[in-house]
Amino acid sequence: MEKIFFRFYFIIPLILISVTVGLLINWRKKKNRYAECTGKIIDFYETTSSFGHDLGKSKRFSPVVRYIVNGRDFEFISGYGATSMKIGDDLPVLYDPNDWAKAHIKTGLYVAPLITGILSVFSLIPQIIFIILKCKGIITY
Numbered sequence: 008m009e010k011i012f013f014r015f016y017f018i019i020p021l022i023l024i025s026v027t028v029g030l031l032i033n034w035r036k037k038k039n040r041y042a043e044c045t046g047k048i049i050d051f052y053e054t055t056s057s058f059g060h061d062l063g064k065s066k067r068f069s070p071v072v073r074y075i076v077n078g079r080d081f082e083f084i085s086g087y088g089a090t091s092m093k094i095g096d097d098l099p100v101l102y103d104p105n106d107w108a109k110a111h112i113k114t115g116l117y118v119a120p121l122i123t124g125i126l127s128v129f130s131l132i133p134q135i136i137f138i139i140l141k142c143k144g145i146i147t148y
Contacts, residue, residue: 016133016134017134019130020127020130020131020134023123023124023126023127023130024127026123027120027123027124027127030119030120030123031120033116034116034117034120037101037111037116038101038116040103040104041101041102041103041104041111042076042101042102042103042104043099043100043101043102043113044074044075044076044099044100044102045074045097045098045099045100046072046073046074046097046098046099046100046110046112047072047073047074047095047096047097047098048070048071048072048092048093048094048095048096048098049071049072049073049082049094050070050071050094051068051069051070051071051088051094052068052069052070052071052084053066053067053068054066054067054069055067067088068088069084069085069086069087069088070084070085070087070088070092070112071083071084071085072084072085072098072100072110072112074100074102074110076102076107077107079107081102081107081108081110083108083110085111085112085115086115087111087112087114087115087116087118098112098113098114099112099113099114100112100113101113101116
């Protein structure tokens with residue numbers, strides 16, 4: 008049973024590392040291919056999600072960002088938001104030069120790979136400890 012547990016537990020960091028690498032590749036492509044401009048938060052879009060019968064509902068506020076490309080206004084609801092954001096804040100926006108309506112808050116693109124990268128490092132710590140203890144003969148497996 009222990010062997011199954013440890014084999015399964017080795018998969019978790021591999022999955023997290025794979026997801027992190029994929030997110031980093033996506034971030035790099037957008038950073039290199041997309042153009043940058045300044046956007047302004049004009050509103051917040053509220054969504055409510057239910058986590059379970061007893062837990063109630065959770066509210067999430069996503070910033071609505073307006074940016075201008077060649078004199079044309081565009082707006083998008085960002086998937087990235089921070090509690091420090093306020094209406095009127097200026098922030099860097101990356102937009103697709105081939106489709107100006109596709110845009111992202113620049114800061115939001117590196118948050119997901121940062122989170123999954125940190126999780127992958129922390130999920131590797133027990134594995135490293137196990138390998139060290141096994142090499143020292145403290146654990147026989």
